[in-house]
Amino acid sequence: MNPAIRLAHGTTDWFDMVGAQLCEAAARAGLPPDLRVSLVERYTDGAALSAGLVQGLRFDIAGGTASFRVGARPGERAAITVDITAAASHVLNTLHGADPAFHGALARFQDSGEMRVDGDLAQLGAWFGAVHDRIVERTA
Secondary structure, eight states, X not given: OOTTOOBOTTSHHHHHHHHHHHHHHHHHTTOOTTOEEEEEEEETTOOBOGGGOEEEEEEEEXXXXXXXXXXXXXXXXXXXXXXXXXXXXXXXTTSOXXXXXXXXXXXXXXHHTSXXXXXXXXXXXXXXXXXXXXXXXXXX
């Protein structure tokens, strides 16, 4: 995948890029072989995809190996579940993590309910936060 190509936010190609970025970062992080954690992120107002899925992503780490699926099932749960509006996701995925506007938007979306996180993102490890800026660089 060409890192110079920017993908339209929320498309299946964009979710595929996000999943690939997560898997690559997890592989470089040297995950412990007994690590088992799952993440589902879905748009609460997301468009339907094939096979009963909506816009979103399921990401799993099992046995220290990461994998992902583009699309999430409505109501699907994981150790960490993030429900977010497409608009809130777009804002967050176009702001770098060091940008004060990112942190302000994150707090605003959580306070308003546009973003709900059930579970602890820290379970994924420090490598997870570093992926954000790479996703921003690839998001149109």
